[in-house]
Amino acid sequence: xxxxxxxxxxxxxxxxxxxxxxxxxxxxxxxxxxxxxxxxxxxxxxxxxxxxxxxxxxxxxxxxxxxxxxxxxxxxxxxxxxxxxxxxxxxxxxxxxxxxxxxxxxxxxxxxxxxxxxxxxxxxxxxxxxxxxxxxxxxxxxxxxxxxxxxxxxxxxxxxxxxxxxxxxxxxxxxxxxxxxxxxxxxxxxxxxxxxxxxxxxxxxxxxxxxxxxxxxxxxxxxxxxxxxxxxxxxxxxxxxxxxxxxxxxxxxxxxxxxxxxxxxxxxxxxxxxxxxxxxxxxxxxxxxxxxxxxxxxxxxxxxxxxxxxxxxxxxxxxxxxxxxxxxxxxxxxxxxxxxxxx
Amino acid sequence: xxxxxxxxxxxxxxxxxxxxxxxxxxxxxxxxxxxxxxxxxxxxxxxxxxxxxxxxxxxxxxxxxxxxxxxxxxxxxxxxxxxxxxxxxxxxxxxxxxxxxxxxxxxxxxxxxxxxxxxxxxxxxxxxxxxxxxxxxxxxxxxxxxxxxxxxxxxxxxxxxxxxxxxxxxxxxxxxxxxxxxxxxxxxxxxxxxxxxxxxxxxxxxxxxxxxxxxxxxxxxxxxxxxxxxxxxxxxxxxxxxxxxxxxxxxxxxxxxxxxxxxxxxxxxxxxxxxxxxxxxxxxxxxxxxxxxxxxxxxxxxxxxxxxxxxxxxxxxxxxxxxxxxxxxxxxxxxxxxxxxxx
DNA sequence: CGTTTTTGTTGACTCGAGTAGATCGCGCTG
DNA sequence: CAGCGCGATCTACTCGAGTCAACAAAAACG
Numbered sequence: 089x090x091x092x093x094x095x096x097x098x099x100x101x102x103x104x105x106x107x108x109x110x111x112x113x114x115x116x117x118x119x120x121x122x123x124x125x126x127x128x129x130x131x132x133x134x135x136x137x138x139x140x141x142x143x144x145x146x147x148x149x150x151x152x153x154x155x156x157x158x159x160x161x162x163x164x165x166x167x168x169x170x171x172x173x174x175x176x177x178x179x180x181x182x183x184x185x186x187x188x189x190x191x192x193x194x195x196x197x198x199x200x201x202x203x204x205x206x207x208x209x210x211x212x213x214x215x216x217x218x219x220x221x222x223x224x225x226x227x228x229x230x231x232x233x234x235x236x237x238x239x240x241x242x243x244x245x246x247x248x249x250x251x252x253x254x255x256x257x258x259x260x261x262x263x264x265x266x267x268x269x270x271x272x273x274x275x276x277x278x279x280x281x282x283x284x285x286x287x288x289x290x291x292x293x294x295x296x297x298x299x300x301x302x303x304x305x306x307x308x309x310x311x312x313x314x315x316x317x318x319x320x321x322x323x324x325x326x327x328x329x330x331x332x333x334x335x336x337x338x339x340x341x342x343x344x345x346x347x348x349x350x351x352x353x354x355x356x357x358x359x360x361x362x363x364x365x366x367x368x369x370x371x372x373x374x375x376x377x378x379x380x381x382x383x384x385x386x387x388x389x390x391x392x393x394x395x396x397x398x399x400x401x402x403x404x405x406x407x408x409x410x411x412x413x414x415x416x417x418x419x420x421x422x423x424x425x426x427x428x429x430x431x
Numbered sequence: 432x433x434x435x436x437x438x439x440x441x442x443x444x445x446x447x448x449x450x451x452x453x454x455x456x457x458x459x460x461x462x463x464x465x466x467x468x469x470x471x472x473x474x475x476x477x478x479x480x481x482x483x484x485x486x487x488x489x490x491x492x493x494x495x496x497x498x499x500x501x502x503x504x505x506x507x508x509x510x511x512x513x514x515x516x517x518x519x520x521x522x523x524x525x526x527x528x529x530x531x532x533x534x535x536x537x538x539x540x541x542x543x544x545x546x547x548x549x550x551x552x553x554x555x556x557x558x559x560x561x562x563x564x565x566x567x568x569x570x571x572x573x574x575x576x577x578x579x580x581x582x583x584x585x586x587x588x589x590x591x592x593x594x595x596x597x598x599x600x601x602x603x604x605x606x607x608x609x610x611x612x613x614x615x616x617x618x619x620x621x622x623x624x625x626x627x628x629x630x631x632x633x634x635x636x637x638x639x640x641x642x643x644x645x646x647x648x649x650x651x652x653x654x655x656x657x658x659x660x661x662x663x664x665x666x667x668x669x670x671x672x673x674x675x676x677x678x679x680x681x682x683x684x685x686x687x688x689x690x691x692x693x694x695x696x697x698x699x700x701x702x703x704x705x706x707x708x709x710x711x712x713x714x715x716x717x718x719x720x721x722x723x724x725x726x727x728x729x730x731x732x733x734x735x736x737x738x739x740x741x742x743x744x745x746x747x748x749x750x751x752x753x754x755x756x757x758x759x760x761x762x763x764x765x766x767x768x769x770x771x772x773x774x
Numbered sequence: 775c776g777t778t779t780t781t782g783t784t785g786a787c788t789c790g791a792g793t794a795g796a797t798c799g800c801g802c803t804g
Numbered sequence: 805c806a807g808c809g810c811g812a813t814c815t816a817c818t819c820g821a822g823t824c825a826a827c828a829a830a831a832a833c834g
Contacts, residue, residue, distance in 0.1 A: 097499040097557075099579065101790060112814045117792060124793060128812060148555045149496045150790035154819050156440040158492060160535070160556075168524065169716070174517035181511065181538045185545075190552060192503070193536040195524045202528075209533060212491045213503075214440075236442065318720040347720050354722040373512070377661040377690050379697040379722055444820060455784045460822060467823060471782060493820035497789050780831070788822085797814075803807085 100142045109138035120146055152214065161400060162210035163219040164194040164203055170317065171344060171372045173221060176243065179393035180219055187397050189216070198223055200286075211236050217400030219243050224286045239403065241396045253399045253409040257387040259292025260299065262416040266367045266385050267300035267339050269418060273365060273425040275337035276306050281324045281349060283316035283341050293341045293369055310335060314345065321345030325352025337365040337424075343375040346382050350423075354379075361425040371419055383424035385416045443485045452481035463489055495557065504743060505553035506562040507537040507546055513660065514687060514715045516564060519586065522736035523562055530740050532559065541566055543629075554579050560743030562586050567629045582746065584739045596742045596752040600730040602635025603642065605759040609710045609728050610643035610682050612761060616708060616768040618680035619649050624667045624692060626659035626684050636684045636712055653678060657688065664688030668695025680708040680767075686718040689725055693766075697722075709766040719764070726767035728759045 106113045111131060118127050119135040127135070138144070152158040161184050165173040181191045192215060194206030200223055210218055211232050217239040220230065230240045230252060242254040270278050280297045294311075301309050312327055314320035321340065328338070329352060340346040346368035353360055360366055360380050368375060371386025392414050399410065420426040449456040454474060461470050462478040470478070481487070495501040504527050508516040524534045535558060537549030543566055553561055554575055560582045563573065573583045573595060585597040613621050623640045637654075644652050655670055657663035664683065671681070672695060683689040689711035696703055703709055703723050711718060714729025735757050742753065763769040 097580070098790075103790080113791080114793070114814065114816095115812085118813095121792080125812080131812080145555050147496075147557070147790050149492060149501065149557050150819090151792075153490075153492045153496050153790085153821095154792050156819080167521070168511075169514070169518045169521040171512070171514060171517070174514070175512045177536070178510070178512040178538055181536060182540070185537075185549075190535050190537070190556065192533050193520070193524060194528075194533070195521055197525070206528075212488050213533065214490070214492050237440070318716060322720060347717075351720045351722055351724070373661060374690075374717070377665060377694045379694055381694070441820075446820080456821080457784060457786095457823075458782085461783095464822080468782080474782080490820050493789090494822075495789095496791095496820080497822050499789080776834090778831100778833075781829085783828080784826085785824105786826100787824090790819105792818080794817090795815090798812085800810090800812100802809085804805105 098145065098147050100144045101147070102144070104142055105135065105138045105144045108142060109134045111135060156214065157216050158214050159189050160192055160213065160215045161189045161217045161219065161397070162192045162194065162206070162213075162215040163221075164196055164206045164210075165221045166196050166198050166203075166223045167317075168193065168195045171374050172342060172370050175372055175389055176221065176393065179389045180243075180396060182390070183393045183397040187401055189397075189401070196223055200224060204229065208232060211238060214238075217241065219396055219400075239400045241399050243392065243396060251409060253396075253403075254411045255392050255396050255399070256413060257385075257392070257416050258413045260296040262385045262418070263293040263296025263339065263369065264300040264303070265296075265418060266369070266383075267297050268304070269383075269420070270337040270339065270365055270367055270424060271300065271304050271306075273337070273361075275335075275365060276304075277309070277333075277335040278306070278337045278339060279310045279312060279328065279335040281312045281314065281321060281328070281338055281340040281345055283320065283345060284313055291341065293339075297339050316342060316345065318344050318348035318351075321348025321350075322352050323348070325349040328352070329356050329358075334364075336363075338367075340366060340368040343368045343370040343372045343378075343382060343384055346384075346423075347374060347378050350378055350382075360423050365425050366423040368423075371416070375419070376421070378423075380423050381421035383421045383426060384419050386419045387416050388414050441488065441490050443487045444490070445487070447485055448478065448481045448487045451485060452477045454478060499557065500559050501557050502532050503535055503556065503558045504532045504560045504562065504740070505535045505537065505549070505556075505558040506564075507539055507549045507553075508564045509539055509541050509546075509566045510660075511536065511538045514717050515685060515713050518715055518732055519564065519736065522732045523586075523739060525733070526736045526740040530744055532740075532744070539566055543567060547572065551575060554581060557581075560584065562739055562743075582743045584742050586735065586739060594752060596739075596746075597754045598735050598739050598742070599756060600728075600735070600759050601756050603639040605728045605761075606636040606639025606682065606712065607643040607646070608639075608761060609712070609726075610640050611647070612726075612763070613680040613682065613708055613710055613767060614643065614647050614649075616680070616704075618678075618708060619647075620652070620676075620678040621649070621680045621682060622653045622655060622671065622678040624655045624657065624664060624671070624681055624683040624688055626663065626688065627656055634684065636682075640682050659685060659688065661687050661691035661694075664691025664693075665695050666691070668692040671695070672699050672701075677707075679706075681710075683709060683711040686711045686713040686715045686721075686725060686727055689727075689766075690717060690721050693721055693723075693725075703766050704768040708768050711766075714759070714762055718762070721766075723766045724764035726764045726769060727762050729762045730759050731757050 102116045184191045196203035245254045245256045312324040314324040367383045369385045375382035375384045527534045539546035564586045588597045588599045655667040657667040710726045712728045718725035718727045
């Protein structure tokens with residue numbers, strides 16, 4: 089039986105400080121907050137000393153109750169174990185911490201039910217904003233948050249939603265450029281390895297791939313669908329190997345999947361990029377250390393995270409939601425046929 | 432200027448429910464909590480209907496203030512972008528969520544200063560417990576938490592601390608077994624790639640490696656120290672390649688470092704395991720999809736996370752802290768010389 | 775039928791901090 | 805010296821929910 093009654097409780101409160109300093113509790117607050125009224129320098133000094141002597145720390149929970157703001161941001165991701173979302177979480181946490189906010193992390197384990205549970209839980213905890221990487225790529229259900237005035241930012245969204253803040257990479261154009269780059273190495277038959285997307289819309293990466301193929305007047309490309317992880321990429325790779333008249337290049341929708349795909353190619357004794365050229369999407373650290381190093385589309389993760397924090401804490405309640413799209417750059421390494429500059 | 436005054440605030444409070452149901456606020460609480468007094472079935476029904484009609488959700492912050500318990504656990508990791516800590520966070524979050532707790536995540540970015548700031552911040556927020564993966568491997572400074580009665584669990588610790596809860600893998604013995612396994616493939620000269628450890632104690636993995644070498648009566652092994660990430664492993668790999676009379680096998684202290692190390696070997700055109708056999712530590716998903724697949728020591732991450740949550744929420748305040756050590760198993764794949772059973 | 779016990783309900787106080795409104799005291803002006 | 809202004813300080817109420825002492829009503833008992 090957990091002993092909750094004896095839980096964390098401030099040892100020393102504002103009242104104790106006030107008593108020791110010989111002032112009222114209000115003055116203590118004014119000093120701590122540079123409060124709405126000013127305090128005589130001499131009194132400030134007394135209070136400061138009392139605070140130091142007692143080791144007083146203001147109770148954040150009480151402040152949160154009074155102010156209606158917890159100085160906590162929530163973040164919900166499909167799977168924190170995935171390198172991409174881990175990097176995203178790292179970037180968001182950094183940006184949030186620098187702005188003086190703590191971050192609640194919810195892992196939805198690829199389940200919409202769990203995602204909803206986290207959102208509802210965060211709403212109850214009066215977080216000041218939520219970052220949502222939804223497991224579905226159409227507009228997720230955030231009305232509960234909005235109804236409570238909690239600003240929500242969609243991260244890594246794949247379409248252009250309205251009526252809600254959204255931040256994501258420029259999927260279509262950068263994917264097109266990636267595929268065009270493969271074409272510039274002479275490839276005409278470029279396949280797509282695409283993660284399953286729940287929702288009724290086309291993924292931007294798939295769209296960009298199609299655009300590029302159309303632009304170069306190439307035959308229709310083949311698509312290998314699989315889950316958004318290494319195992320999925322591996323599985324797609326096995327299917328890729330079995331196909332007749334194998335494509336000579338592949339565009340893969342995430343670095344993680346690409347790593348799994350590479351393993352399948354290695355197992356079959358194929359060389360990359362000589363037998364199959366590969367480009368992927370995300371630009372995670374993982375892409376740099378696979379073999380061969382992956383050419384990839386790098387998302388500006390830190391900038392996106394900072395923009396997200398600004399959208400939440402630096403935006404008035406009445407300002408309309410905005411969609412912000414970030415340009416990505418191509419990182420050319422060995423897997424596409426370029427030489428890695430590092431080696 | 433952020434509009435904090437209009438922040439998240441419950442639209443409907445206990446009072447509204449009480450008014451609509453025609454009862455006192457106390458009764459509403461009793462119904463919501465199955466609370467310390469019982470309520471006549473008819474009244475319960477009225478209250479339930481009022482709650483449903485208004486869409487009332489209890490204010491968690493207010494409850495936290497009154498109870499001194501936020502139902503939040505904190506977790507501090509050196510770097511959430513690292514696959515191992517990401518998996519650990521995923522496991523802890525799952526265990527916490529199942530127990531009805533939310534998780535605050537703090538990334539200390541390999542800095543002791545930031546780690547301390549997170550701990551102190553968590554203490555102020557009256558979290559009910561903290562999971563700490565410290566950047567230092569000697570006993571970290573948790574007195575501030577303890578002083579506030581916040582139960583702390585050290586995760587992935589490398590020595591046996593006293594006076595604080597600690598949970599970690601059996602570093603020494605499993606490392607010894609891993610190195611002995613390399614020896615069973617005929618290797619006599621087995622090097623160690625070891626992450627930098629801040630602190631004055633020997634890492635358990637290094638200790639196990641030494642034990643194994645001593646046990647087989649082998650010559651003294653060589654050590655390559657580097658940072659605990661892929662780039663570090665790559666760097667160690669470059670140095671490894673340059674050394675005269677190269678060792679035929681390596682034991683690496685994490686999968687991440689091993690991935691970087693493998694890249695260095697590939698670049699030099701060496702084959703694994705024929706030219707150099709490799710075993711690593713952690714057992715992350717990454718190890719399964721590298722090329723060749725890594726033989727590794729798998730930590731029972733989910734069990735450790737669950738034990739951690741139990742240690743925090745299922746333990747009385749007066750019970751003494753415990754150290755729990757978890758056995759790991761060897762996952763034998765291709766990189767050590769075993770055939771991967773999957774291929 | 776009066777009295778005790780039980781059950782249901784309520785008002786009021788509490789957690790710790792923010793801050794408006796009242797109060798106090800001081801210096802300056804007429 | 806009365807009167808005013810002003811800065812410093814304090815008192816008291818607030819946020820929303822938990823829960824105890826007190827009370828009312830109903831049930832059980834003799």
